[in-house]
Structures are given as structure tokens and as C-alpha cells.
Amino acid sequence: MQQYKNQLKTILKLILTGLALYLVFRKIETAQLFEILKTIQWIWLIPAVILFVLSKVATAIRLNQYFKNISLQLSEWKNWKLYLIGMFYNLFLPGGIGGDGYKVYLLNKHFKLPVKKLLQAALLDRLGGLVAIVFLLFGLFLIVEVELDFLESELWNALMVAGLILTVPGFWLVQKLFFKDFLPSFWPANLWSFAGQIAQLICAWFILMALGIDEKILAYQLIFLLSSIVAVLPLTIGGVGARELVFVYAHQYAGIEETAAVAFSLIFFLITAGVSLVGAFVKVNLKDEQDDSPSY
Numbered sequence: 001m002q003q004y005k006n007q008l009k010t011i012l013k014l015i016l017t018g019l020a021l022y023l024v025f026r027k028i029e030t031a032q033l034f035e036i037l038k039t040i041q042w043i044w045l046i047p048a049v050i051l052f053v054l055s056k057v058a059t060a061i062r063l064n065q066y067f068k069n070i071s072l073q074l075s076e077w078k079n080w081k082l083y084l085i086g087m088f089y090n091l092f093l094p095g096g097i098g099g100d101g102y103k104v105y106l107l108n109k110h111f112k113l114p115v116k117k118l119l120q121a122a123l124l125d126r127l128g129g130l131v132a133i134v135f136l137l138f139g140l141f142l143i144v145e146v147e148l149d150f151l152e153s154e155l156w157n158a159l160m161v162a163g164l165i166l167t168v169p170g171f172w173l174v175q176k177l178f179f180k181d182f183l184p185s186f187w188p189a190n191l192w193s194f195a196g197q198i199a200q201l202i203c204a205w206f207i208l209m210a211l212g213i214d215e216k217i218l219a220y221q222l223i224f225l226l227s228s229i230v231a232v233l234p235l236t237i238g239g240v241g242a243r244e245l246v247f248v249y250a251h252q253y254a255g256i257e258e259t260a261a262v263a264f265s266l267i268f269f270l271i272t273a274g275v276s277l278v279g280a281f282v283k284v285n286l287k288d289e290q291d292d293s294p295s296y
Contacts, residue, residue, distance in 0.1 A: 020241025044210035051203035058196035065185040066121040081284040088279025132193040138163035219254040
């Protein structure tokens with residue numbers, strides 16, 4: 001029965017991905033998109049890939065902070081390899097147990113830790129990433145001019161300031177109430193969250209440079225963060241189509257170029273897919289605690 005449910009999930013995600021991409025390419029000039037892609041300055045994509053990898057290293061370290069709170073001593077190298085495998089599962093095997101589920105299964109099998117605690121660590125890891133995105137969004141909404149009347153009101157600005165002030169304390173309160181075992185790593189884990197998200201924003205800047213975009217940078221990054229939240233929702237394969245839809249429908253309010261924004265989103269996905277694909281070739285030996293050398 002579970003196999004059929006997974007197959008159904010995959011089929012539904014494929015349908016939604018196809019529908020989202022159809023809506024995207026219906027709204028943009030495909031010929032213009034190809035022209036933009038032809039003029040890419042590829043040299044800028046090298047630091048973009050490096051920054052993307054660094055962002056994932058930071059989030060992997062964040063997860064390991066939570067593991068330490070439940071007496072799971074995992075070397076950073078093994079944790080990184082496990083994280084890469086999880087990325088591969090999330091993107092390329094979306095109908096199965098997913099990357100988080102696979103990590104929980106593997107760690108429970110080898111270390112006999114309670115599944116509940118491992119699931120809490122995985123959930124808190126996701127929440128930590130979301131908190132960093134939301135905090136940065138509050139800041140960008142105060143800086144970027146968005147052509148919506150209610151976003152230009154004093155009330156909206158006051159809400160954004162309140163969001164900046166309350167986001168981190170609010171997350172601390174949530175963690176104290178529902179994830180008390182993980183409270184000792186609150187500050188280091190959140191610092192790694194922000195490091196990872198800022199690295200992705202710099203990655204986004206390099207992609208924009210590759211596309212020859214040197215105006216409205218913060219506006220692109222604002223929509224990029226919004227699309228990151230949408231892409232996390234388990235609706236499409238790896239967020240494909242969902243990200244692009246956000247750019248397509250938000251471009252007119254942020255003053256960014258529609259087709260260039262879609263090109264940016266597609267390039268970011270290709271970088272994500274390329275790095276995630278490495279996880280298919282990674283092996284991690286959790287039994288051998290002395291194996292700290294970088295070997296795949």
C-alpha cells in the first residue's frame with residue numbers, strides 16, 4: 001500500500017511540475033529566454049557553484065549541532081556525506097521517504113537513537129532555515145521598493161520592523177516549548193542558518209552577474225527568498241516550476257525583468273541538481289568511527 005502511495009505522490013508532483021512549467025512558459029517569450037541563456041558569462045557561475053556548496057556545508061553543520069544535543073557524535077565529514085545523500089533523495093527520489101526520512105532511518109538503525117528525537121532534529125533543521133529566510137525577507141521588504149499600495153504604508157513598515165525584532169526571540173520561545181532538548185545549540189545553529197542563507201544570496205548575485213543583470217539586485221534577491229519558501233513546499237519535483245511561477249507573477253511588483261528572472265531561477269535549479277546528483281555517488285560508513293578521511 002505504501003508503495004502505491006509513493007507512486008501516486010510522484011505522479012501528482014510530476015503533473016503539478018508540468019502544469020507549473022506550462023504556466024511559466026506561457027507567460028514568457030521562449031525565444032527571448034534562449035537569447036538570454038546564449039549570452040551567459042559562464043565564468044561567474046564558478047563562484048556561484050562554490051557559494052551554493054558552502055551554503056549547504058553551513059546547513060549541514062547546523063544539523064549536526066542538533067544531532068549533538070541528542071548525544072549523536074557524528075564527524076562533520078560523515079555528516080556532510082549524509083547530507084549530500086539526503087539532497088539526492090529529496091530532489092531525485094521525491095516520491096519515497098525523502099532525504100530527511102532516509103537520514104532518520106539510517107541513524108536510527110546504526111545508533112539506536114529514538115526516532116522521535118531524530119525527527120525533531122530534522123524538523124528543527126528545516127525550521128531554522130525558514131527562520132533565517134523570513135528574517136532576511138523582513139529586512140529586504142524595508143529596503144526594496146515594491147509596487148503594491150499596502151506595502152508602502154506605515155503600518156506595513158512597522159510590521160516589518162516588528163518582524164525583524166521578534167523573529168529570533170519567537171523561534172527561541174518555540175524551541176524552548178517544543179524542542180527543549182535542542183536549546184543548548186540555539187545560537188550556534190542559527191548563526192549557521194544565517195551563514196547558509198547569506199551564502200545563497202551571494203550565489204544568487206553571481207548568477208545575476210552571469211546573466212548581465214546589474215540593476216535591481218536586491219529586488220531579485222527578495223523574490224528569490226520568496227521563491228525559496230514556495231520551493232520547500234512538497235508540491236513539485238525539487239521546486240521546479242514553483243520557483244519560476246513566483247518570479248513570473250511577482251516581477252511586475254518588484255520591477256524586475258520577467259524572462260531574465262526565469263533564466264535566473266532555472267540556472268539556480270541546475271546548480272542545485274548538479275550538486276545534489278553528487279549524493280548518488282557518495283557512500284558513508286557509520287560503523288567505522290575512525291574513517292574521517294575524504295573518500296567517496
